[in-house]
Amino acid sequence: MSQFNFPSIQETKELSILRLEVRAFLSKAIHNNEFKPSPDAWVFSADPQFSKKIGAQGWLGMSFPKKYGGHERTALERYIVTEELLASGAPVAAHWIADRQSGSQLLRFGTEEQKHLIIPKITSGECYFAIGMSEPDSGSDLASVKTKATKTNDGWNLEGRKIWSTGAHLSNYMIVLARTSPALKDNRHEGLSQFLVDLSLPNISINGIEDMTGQKHFNETLFDNVILKKDALLGEEGKGWSQVVGELALERSGPERFLSHFTLLDAFIGEFRNIILKSGSNLIGKIIAELQTLRRMSFSVASMLQNGQSPETQAAFVKELGNKFEKMMVESLRELSNIIPLHQWPSLLQDLFEDATLRLPSNSLRGGTTEIMKGIIARQLGLR
Amino acid sequence: MIHELDIILETASKIFSKYITHELRYDLNNNNQNLMKLWADIEEQGLTKIIVKENFFGSALPFNSILPVIQMSAKMGVPLPFTETIICNYLFSELNLEPPNGMITFALDTKNIKISNNEISGDLLSVPYLNLTNQITLIQEIDGIFHFIFIENTNGDLKSRKNFLSEPRFDLSIKDCKILKIQKLSLDINFNNIGSIIRSAQMVGSMEKIINLSIEYCSQRVQFGRSLSKFQAIQHQISEMAVELAASNAALSSLQIINEPMLKLDDIAILKIRTGIAAGKLIAISHQVHGAIGFTKEYELSYFTKNLNSWRNDFGNETYWQNILGKSFLEKTNLSLWEYLTN
Numbered sequence: 001m002s003q004f005n006f007p008s009i010q011e012t013k014e015l016s017i018l019r020l021e022v023r024a025f026l027s028k029a030i031h032n033n034e035f036k037p038s039p040d041a042w043v044f045s046a047d048p049q050f051s052k053k054i055g056a057q058g059w060l061g062m063s064f065p066k067k068y069g070g071h072e073r074t075a076l077e078r079y080i081v082t083e084e085l086l087a088s089g090a091p092v093a094a095h096w097i098a099d100r101q102s103g104s105q106l107l108r109f110g111t112e113e114q115k116h117l118i119i120p121k122i123t124s125g126e127c128y129f130a131i132g133m134s135e136p137d138s139g140s141d142l143a144s145v146k147t148k149a150t151k152t153n154d155g156w157n158l159e160g161r162k163i164w165s166t167g168a169h170l171s172n173y174m175i176v177l178a179r180t181s182p183a184l185k186d187n188r189h190e191g192l193s194q195f196l197v198d199l200s201l202p203n204i205s206i207n208g209i210e211d212m213t214g215q216k217h218f219n220e221t222l223f224d225n226v227i228l229k230k231d232a233l234l235g236e237e238g239k240g241w242s243q244v245v246g247e248l249a250l251e252r253s254g255p256e257r258f259l260s261h262f263t264l265l266d267a268f269i270g271e272f273r274n275i276i277l278k279s280g281s282n283l284i285g286k287i288i289a290e291l292q293t294l295r296r297m298s299f300s301v302a303s304m305l306q307n308g309q310s311p312e313t314q315a316a317f318v319k320e321l322g323n324k325f326e327k328m329m330v331e332s333l334r335e336l337s338n339i340i341p342l343h344q345w346p347s348l349l350q351d352l353f354e355d356a357t358l359r360l361p362s363n364s365l366r367g368g369t370t371e372i373m374k375g376i377i378a379r380q381l382g383l384r
Numbered sequence: 385m386i387h388e389l390d391i392i393l394e395t396a397s398k399i400f401s402k403y404i405t406h407e408l409r410y411d412l413n414n415n416n417q418n419l420m421k422l423w424a425d426i427e428e429q430g431l432t433k434i435i436v437k438e439n440f441f442g443s444a445l446p447f448n449s450i451l452p453v454i455q456m457s458a459k460m461g462v463p464l465p466f467t468e469t470i471i472c473n474y475l476f477s478e479l480n481l482e483p484p485n486g487m488i489t490f491a492l493d494t495k496n497i498k499i500s501n502n503e504i505s506g507d508l509l510s511v512p513y514l515n516l517t518n519q520i521t522l523i524q525e526i527d528g529i530f531h532f533i534f535i536e537n538t539n540g541d542l543k544s545r546k547n548f549l550s551e552p553r554f555d556l557s558i559k560d561c562k563i564l565k566i567q568k569l570s571l572d573i574n575f576n577n578i579g580s581i582i583r584s585a586q587m588v589g590s591m592e593k594i595i596n597l598s599i600e601y602c603s604q605r606v607q608f609g610r611s612l613s614k615f616q617a618i619q620h621q622i623s624e625m626a627v628e629l630a631a632s633n634a635a636l637s638s639l640q641i642i643n644e645p646m647l648k649l650d651d652i653a654i655l656k657i658r659t660g661i662a663a664g665k666l667i668a669i670s671h672q673v674h675g676a677i678g679f680t681k682e683y684e685l686s687y688f689t690k691n692l693n694s695w696r697n698d699f700g701n702e703t704y705w706q707n708i709l710g711k712s713f714l715e716k717t718n719l720s721l722w723e724y725l726t727n
Contacts, residue, residue: 004626004629004630005633005637006630006634006637007637008634008637008638008639008640011726016726019726083726262722265721266720266721266722269714269720269721270720273714273717276714277711277714277715280710281706281707281710281711281714282703282706282707282710283706283710284706284709284710284713284714285653285657285705285706285707285708285709285710285711285713286657286702286706286710288650288654288709288710288713288721288724288725289635289657289658289705289706289709290631290658291725292650292654292725293631293634293654293658295725296634296635296638297630297631297634300634314630317626317627317630317631320623320627321627321630321631371620373623374619374620374623374624375616375619375620375623377623377626378619378620378622378623380626381595381599381622381623381626382599382603383599383602383603383613383614383618383619383622384614384619
């Protein structure tokens with residue numbers, strides 16, 4: 001049961017210095033009105049100009065090799081930076097996916113040419129990625145994807161539809177999971193491949209989908225006979241499934257799984273600190289206990305990634321616990337509103353609360369549902 | 385030190401598995417030969433003095449190295465005041481007193497205590513394993529200063545507590561009982577904090593066992609023509625327990641890298657809160673997936689869930705610690721929550 005262990009990693013002095021550097025940069029940016037802290041900013045709040053500024057600070061592609069424009073810093077250093085960005089509610093959605101997972105995927109499986117072309121732009125905050133996994137008929141059952149890539153004389157022909165691709169409308173690339181050969185009867189994971197698709201190619205249409213908050217951040221992307229070059233195949237033909245699984249550890253274990261609505265918590269406490277102290281210390285204590293535990297777990301996973309381990313199960317633990325925490329946190333604030341009715345809160349705080357409440361259902365869907373996380377854990381326990 | 389700890393764990397595991405059966409746990413008295421042999425082996429191998437100083441013949445390992453040992457003893461369901469004795473010996477040693485031999489227990493709380501002429505009277509509350517030992521330590525505030533007191537009960541009025549515990553608990557009324565040792569507690573020792581840490585480590589060990597039992601049972605039990613573990617509803621229930629254990633483990637391991645247990649009040653609070661929450665969930669879920677068999681005395685599960693019930697209430701429950709933790713932050717008005725968390 002070693003997957004249950006999260007060895008404690010301490011934040012070194014060097015990491016704390018980096019943390020304060022990032023924090024100072026962000027508070028200056030807020031002070032200069034470069035951005036307004038917002039909730040769920042890694043999904044909803046995209047600002048390419050700001051992404052470039054972060055890139056210029058050396059805070060993107062932090063762990064990437066220097067020869068591709070990266071900074072060869074550790075996963076722990078990257079963790080510190082992402083935590084600070086999330087806690088401040090900075091507009092990081094544009095570059096988030098590229099920096100978090102697509103860049104690493106490209107470094108592992110891309111050609112030299114692709115790496116030299118794309119990685120430096122990810123690092124400078126100019127190149128953005130979308131995830132091409134879900135389809136209208138394939139959500140949790142990802143292995144059932146129908147998007148198909150057919151081999152041609154000089155490359156591939158891509159045909160199909162991807163959905164819920166966050167930020168595809170402002171992305172340069174999408175890593176598409178497609179079927180390259182029929183599924184084997186006893187192993188549907190065979191015959192899937194990943195493709196690096198340049199979204200500026202002809203025959204691709206990206207249509208925004210309004211979510212229940214009224215915003216368009218995710219999309220349906222149509223590939224209608226898109227002609228891809230040979231080297232668009234990312235990694236090995238037919239090994240797409242295991243490549244995707246590796247990517248998901250990066251996608252699920254980070255602090256965005258529990259800091260999405262930190263701006264709300266922070267603003268709430270800022271407004272009502274003295275009142276809570278009188279009658280709500282208990283709930284704040286519970287929130288702190290859960291949050292600190294999650295931070296330790298996520299930081300521990302970062303160190304596993306740094307050591308070259310594949311913590312897919314640990315990532316599922318972080319995501320599952322993080323999703324639960326955020327729901328509990330918002331519910332606790334609601335409970336505390338018995339003292340001052342919601343409609344009497346300052347309007348900015350009301351907005352944050354309403355945003356969080358509306359967006360909460362998506363937390364435990366995006367990046368894999370609760371049910372999928374529990375399934376992964378059950379498999380590790382030998383139950384499936 | 386790591387190597388030394390590994391050897392200790394291996395030794396402990398061997399001794400525990402040599403004697404412990406589920407039947408043993410329900411026959412806790414001084415005439416039970418296997419129980420007494422188990423204790424004799426534990427003591428002979430120095431397991432009760434791992435964190436006792438060398439001049440008192442201890443292994444002198446740092447305080448937190450005891451946590452994996454305590455965790456393992458709870459996982460294997462050691463039905464003896466093993467943890468209690470370890471902690472009492474530690475207090476003796478830290479106060480530069482020679483620890484006595486044999487089992488020692490402690491009072492979780494006291495009431496109506498009067499001390500005069502080196503004699504003590506009053507009520508000792510919720511004392512584990514008084515059926516096996518008369519040696520008791522207690523912490524008592526006298527004139528605003530906490531004192532460590534050691535007594536041997538000879539003719540106190542013993543009341544077995546009607547409660548939900550697996551380990552025996554008693555309330556004891558003593559009258560003019562001779563004080564064998566009394567000493568001011570140094571400021572860096574906080575009994576309630578130590579108690580919270582060890583109870584949390586015990587809970588983590590018990591939860592590991594409970595999950596193992598649940599997996600084992602659900603894999604073997606067949607209903608509707610297939611084993612329970614093949615039902616997704618059951619898989620998800622067990623996964624939920626695993627998530628809770630993982631969080632508790634993370635909270636515990638953060639204490640294991642610190643060698644000074646008395647300074648990190650927030651970490652102790654987080655640990656007791658997190659394991660307490662997890663314990664509540666595991667009790668409910670594990671019994672649910674076990675069905676009626678888990679509700680019997682004959683089957684092992686209830687021994688472990690009853691212990692969880694006991695330990696999550698000792699030394700302050702979740703709400704107690706949540707209030708402390710919440711206040712600890714809210715009162716530092718110069719710090720934002722993020723500054724506090726990353727401090």
